[in-house]
Every structure is written in C-alpha cells, then in structure tokens.
Amino acid sequence: MPDFIAVARPSDLSDPGSLLVEVEESLIVLIHAGGQFYALDDVCTHDGGPLSNGEVDVAGCTIACPRHGAKFDLATGAAKTMPATKPTLAHEVKVEEGQIWVRLSGQD
C-alpha cells in the first residue's frame, strides 16, 4: 500500500475551497468543505474533463464538474448526478503535523 504524502498545508485552502495538487504522477483535487478535507482524482468520469474549479457544495458534500454539472460525493467519489454514472477515485486524507497528507488508492 502506498505511503501518505504531504501535499499542502490546511491554510492553503479556504472553506469551502479546492486546490489542484500533483501527487506521484496523478492530479488530485484537494477539497476543504465543512471543516473536513477530501481528495479525489481530478477526473470527471463523464468525459474525462477536470473536476478542479468545480463548485463545492458543503451541505450536499459534493463537487460539480464545471463542464456538464455532474456531481461527485466528496468522501467516496460516487457519481451523484447525471451525466456521470461511474465514480471517480477517492483517496485517503489525514491532517497531521500541520500538513495535509494523501494516500493514493487504485495504484496499479
């Protein structure tokens, strides 16, 4: 299993807010919502476009793809609305020692 990798500081993200980070050859959108941090692949499974810059909905715990509006669950990556039907990858996140750490899942 991959190690946790420090990717940003909590102060780098407003709440709600998101930040695009590069983690070991993957682009990850880091999201701050309702005091929690989340990490998703920066890929909308509808047409492969980027999720970063999408609107974060704190109450619904989702991020919306800026291209066609598909929403994904922040915690699980599950597709919540059309036109996406498949989940995007969600990654484990923790905050320790003043850093946000991400452990990539789905590494082949």
Place this chain on the structure above:
Amino acid sequence: MMTATAIQGFTQVDFDAFLALRAEEPAWLTTLRKDAWQRFEALDWPARNEEEWSRTDIRLFHLDRFAMPTTSDVAPPLAPGLLTHDVDLAGQLIGYNSQAATESLAEEIASQGVLFGSLDRLVIEQGDLLRPYFDREVVNRSKDKFAALHAACWSGGTLLYVPKGVAMEKPFHALSALGDGGIDLSKTLVILGDGAEATLLTETASTSETDSGLHCGSIELIVEPEAKLRYVNLQNWSKGVWHFAHQKATVDRNATLQWTIGALGAKLAKVNQEVALTGPDAEVQVNGVMFTEGRQHLSYNTHQHHQAPYCRSDLLYKSALQDRARTVWRGMIKVDVAAQRTDAYQRNDNLMLAPTARADSIPGLEIEADDVRCTHGSTSGRVDESQVFYAMTRGFTRTEAVRMIVAGFFQQVFDRISIESVRVALGEAIAQRVQDLDQPTPSAN
C-alpha cells in the same frame, strides 16, 4: 566550439547551441528549423477546451524536465527488436536517444540507388535530392506546439528512398530506443518513386520497463504514382514515456499503402495519423492494434482524406484495455468535392478486460462529393462470459479462455497484416500482457 553539454532545456540559447552542432546541415534546412522554432515559441500548449484535446490531459507533462538532443549519448547494448525474428533484412538502422547508433545496407540494394539510414546523415549528403520533399510539408509544421517543436528540433530519424521503378523484396528495419529520461525527436521520411515497391518495419523500445522519456516525432510517407508501400510502426516504449506524434501519408495515382500501427507502450500517447489519397485509384489500408494496461492513456486521431476520384481507404483499429487504461479514437473520413466514386470505411472495436478501463470511440464523416460509399462502425464490449464458460467446460482455465478470446478478437486485424513476423510479434506481445483474470476484479472505486 559549442559543446553538447551546453544544451540543458528548450530555451533560445539551447536552440542556438543545437543548431551550432548541426552546422553541416544545408542552409535551407536551418531556415526551416528557425521558422519552426519561431512558431513553437509563439504557439500555446494545447488546451483542454480544444475538441481534439478535450479527452487527453497533458497537465502532468513538463517539457522542462527534458532537453534537446545532443550528440553525446552513447548507446548501451540494445535488444534487436520484436519485428525482425527470422526476417532477412535489406537494411537496418538502430537509433538511441535521437541519434543513429548503427546502420547497415546491403551493397546490392545501395547500388540500385536506394537510400536507407540515418536521416541526420543523409540530409547532409543528399540535401538537393531531399529538399523538394521537405518543401512539400507533408506534416503541417504549424499544426500545434508539438509539431512546431519537432520541426525545429528533429534529430536522428530514418530515411528510406526508393527510386522510380525499383522494387525491394526484403524489408528494411529501424529501431528507435530511449534511455531513462531520454528524448527522441526522430523523423521518419519514406519516399517511393513512381512504380517503386518496398516494406519498412519501424519500432520503438526503452532500455527498461520503468524508464521515463519523451518522444515528439513525425512520420511522412510519400507514395508516388503506381508505387506500393507496406509500412509497420510499432510503438513499444516503456510505461513512463510521453509520446506525441504527427504522421501522414500521401498516396498518389494507382499507388497502394498498407499501414499497420501497433501501440503497446507509453504513459500517454497522442497521435495524429492521416492518409491523403491524392491521385485517382489510390488505395490505402490502415490497421491498428492497441493493448493498454495500468493507467496508460492512448489517444489516436485518424484522418482519411480523399482528394481524388475512384480511391479506396479501409481503416480498422482494434483495442483491448485492462486495469484503468484508457483509449481515445477519433476517426474522420473527409471526401473532397473532386473525390467522386470514393469507397471509404473506418471501424474501431474495443474489448474491455476490466470495468475500470475506458474507451472513447468517435467516428466521423465529412463528405462533399455526392457519389460515394462511406461507412463507419464502432463497438465496445466486455469479454463474453458464456464464451469463457464454454471454454472452461472443454478443460481450459479461465485465463487460457480469456487469452483465446483476446486472440480471436485481434484475429480480424491480424488477418489483414501481410507480414508474418509482424503478426507473430504483435500476437505474442499481447498474449504476454493479458493478466490472470482469475484475480478479483478491482472495484470501480
């Protein structure tokens, strides 16, 4: 004198140093390079809001992690390649990090006026002969920033020139290899004069499975009237290589081209492959074989451009995908007003070996003539479980059954490839890559 170590990236200073190393090149080529460099500097990198790039993400590509080719890299011992097993060759060229390492050409071939070998060397020795073909600009040097970069900085590469009326029975072979962190900006130029015939097998390789690297290349195939070319291009870089390529053939009156591509390697590949049928009764067959795994992303834009009447083009791309791999195929048949009685076909089939793989297939037609036959088709599907079950009832394991189904899937395109060593090499390479599907299928999340 400028030294090779002066080149550290892709700045103006680096480009000047690159040109200084090529002071022997003809002045017309230096002018072409300088013009292309200006376009490279003026153009932006392709953006995701461009339709052609909307499904291909290059935000992780950083050109500044590479540097222009120098002449100082020493090639390590290289494997002979996959395509030449038991093949009697007319000539062979092996390149490493965008420079020729070894060249050979049989004397009886050279005596017929055939040129084959390093384009770097031959453009110096045969500049007057080659200039008209460069002036044709078969590949548009301004197509995008990658095309301009290549036109400015191409290095190494392969030339095959077969004079009018000369027919070559034995194939030629070229292998381009990359070391870890290396760059390959090679150009392939094939010129068949009127009525000439030849076969060229080209392939790529990396020195290890995990090497990183960059290929930004071009292929230009010029098939003059009545000529016949069989061309094979196997992309087999390691899974850490970025692969960007512009490839185009022009096929003139009564000429034929069989173009086979195999795509097995690369982290991300973005390829524009175009065939232009420029004279009446030209005929082109394009075969594509792709196998992707891990998180590979292979994107192919194909273009069949009918510019003259009574021409035929037939394209078949087949892809198998496992793990989280992704392919994008976008095909276009374009028929000009003058190209009456065109007969064109394009087809893309995708076999999904994992639910987390993804294939995007986007065929298209743009027809301006009114007396044509143009059709296209596309299929994407999983392995048929009933076929697996049947094979297992006959004593095969699940993995053996899946391997057979994958082999059967590709058989249609293998049957079209008329060169046995290519069929065998592609079949074996794909069989090795089919994973043990007895393993639990990874969940979608």
